[in-house]
């Protein structure tokens with residue numbers, strides 16, 4: 738099953754805002770998520786990490802250094818400490834003081850407005866001290882009635898299996914990772930891990946995969962594509978959706994295609 742969209746085009750090709758509308762706003766922040774809704778993306782992709790006191794937060798990197806004014810590993814900081822950081826000014830002065838969203842805040846915002854692709858980062862899955870990033874994330878999704886409007890994904894296949902065990906009905910996508918895939922085809926991987934969809938980078942994607950997945954009705958989504966020429970190549974392969982930092986541009990290209 739795939740997420741039910743709040744507003745969708747007819748052929749249900751998904752414009753997915755990668756970390757929100759992150760070409761125009763700092764990635765994985767509330768302004769980037771609001772931007773994605775304004776640009777009428779069908780879905781927002783965001784990344785989940787765990788604070789040292791076991792709260793799921795939205796941030797991509799294991800280290801704080803590049804996308805906040807913090808230093809070192811995110812997992813060494815409590816939620817309280819993380820919330821004092823500035824996650825906006827690395828992008829532009831205009832966003833100085835922007836706070837790291839909790840997963841709860843992001844889900845609450847999206848509910849009733851836009852579907853979510855919640856990517857569980859490997860670092861959060863391997864958190865021995867707290868664990869349970871899958872349980873906690875799923876619980877939040879259910880708290881806001883978003884279970885029909887999300888798809889989970891991870892490069893860590895343990896997380897995919899764990900989510901399916903917790904709730905076989907929750908949509909899950911496998912993030913393709915060549916080194917873990919032992920020459921298996923996308924279809925074989927999807928079957929092996931019992932997932933609903935296949936996500937893959939533009940550089941690794943092969944057109945023939947698309948044909949095979951389509952024959953078996955398996956949705957497949959490609960990241961991260963900001964160039965019109967590449968968008969058109971994927972549209973002609975009839976992929977199910979594209980992750981982009983520029984949802985406004987992808988909307989335009991898809992409409993003209």
Ligand code: G3P
Nearest residue numbers: 755782856890936960980
């Ligand atoms: O989830 C799609 C894409 O964002 C995966 O790559 O490195 O951004 O987590 P990454």
